[in-house]
Amino acid sequence: MKRSRAVAALLLGGVSPIMVACCDDSPETATVYPSVEACAAEMAAKDCAAAFATASKKHNAKAPRFASQEACEAEMGDLACVSANESRESSVSHGFVPALVGFMIGRSLTGIHPQPVYFDRQGYARSGNAQIGRAPVPPPRQDEAESGLGQASSGSGSYYQRDQSNAGKALTVTMAGRNAGFGATGSSRCSSGG
């Protein structure tokens, strides 16, 4: 008849209002953690481990996939790619993907939202197919420029690699885009509802 029958299911879980700190200035930068350990220096270790697991899973699902290592490196940088087998724990070949170099933790009303991060040749931080930010310094293309043909020596060419001196440390990237400016009106009015 008129009665709602489904509402009871919701009540089992309840809806708890979530209080969050004000965020008048949304973050212009985000932190990329190259490892669970680097993350654990700032947050609870179990949250970091869970965030890493989620980010890896997302990376395997969403990262661009290339047929060959050459094709992948052309886009992502020398030695920046791994066989998708390594990341998929599968014996079947799935081509090549950019190596996961770390994870970023987005915070929102409903908790933390880990995102996988890799860097492309230009030094853009990427996640899935989306460009999410820019690292603070230009990519080290020095050796490639010197050698002229992109025949970079080991450990160069890709923007962020495990064997660089900053390996293991959290890295700050500048978030893509600019603050959209929404919410300004509401702060000065009596209510947004009607």
Place this chain on the structure above:
Amino acid sequence: MDRVQTSPRPDWQAQLDEIGFPFHTDADGTPYWDERAHWRFSLAEIETLEAAAEEVYRLCEEAVGHVVERGLYEAVGIPDWAAPAIEASWAERDTRDMALYARFDFAWNGKDGPPRALELNAETPTALYETAVVQWCWLQDVHPEADQFNSLEEALVERWRARARAFPGLASHEEAVHFACLTPHPEDEATIAYLQTLALRGGMTTKAMPIQAIRYDDASGYFLDDSGLPIRHLMKLYPWDWMIREATGRELLAAAEQGRIRMIEPAWKMVMASKGLFALLWELNPGHPNLLPTALDRARFPAGGTVVAKPLLGREGCNVSIATLDAAGFPVEQPIAQTGGPYGEDGWVYQAFTPLAEADGNYAVFGVWMAGGTPCGLGVREDHSLITGDMSRFVPHRIARG
């Protein structure tokens, strides 16, 4: 219909806290949720309200079409530059830019004629959780044998399911729906969490975020969330007419027009949410039994008539006044009632006064909820004043056994 006085449940505050509604008491200690009484309706009365809501919503859709086809945006207080996004979304209103919800306010005392629609809150209707959940729990506790006009929750879940069917990317979880509201704002945050819960039950991947944290990428034309990922579907508990005037309002309109972002509610709801729509409704349907004489020009009312003036883009009963007008449309005496507030610069709409249901010095407005075009619930707001505002009390209802 009648207003039945009842003893509140002894532990009602704790019970409301427990179901996620700690907003039951206003800052001054007066109850916002008020179960010292409830409204009792016959089934026939409920069906009358339901039929009126269905009918007036259909007229509202026709009126939006009238505005869009003729470009009458000025008459409803919307800038011309919003038109392309409104028109693009209107063209897809049945497929990909469908409405989620809305709430009518009806005046009706059950005696003097049929229910009259006062307005339609087509964009950011308040009192969702009170209607869908809190009064339903009250019914279970106090009148478990009784019925209530309340299938709001499952109707909204079904709207989300329909959205998942319309967007394969949502069904496959490739895309998410982002939920945004102003923070800190505990009530809105609770409402957005509830809407998010319903979308989750509709099978969607969801993410909630402060509306202030939304970013815009000029290079791609995408709006980004706080992880830097594109927002493809945005449920905002924040009015369109504010957003379009904020820093990236034009960019938002362009992204919506070109389908880079799907907004909930869609851009055409701007037209439906305008109080000016009711002037057009009366012009298109003069004498309709569920409408009141409404005009943008107060000289259109007969001398001696009592008229309510509301801001075209007002909210929550702000800047409303009720007065008797002379032939030129000027108030004869001091207003019968009025409220303050920040609105009015975008113009006014005038509506003939009609009596509200009244009992024990309480005036009641009947909020009929719509999921898409279907009426699906009722929430009653009461006030000692003739103007229902954000301090009005929410009072539960039940349907009397026939």
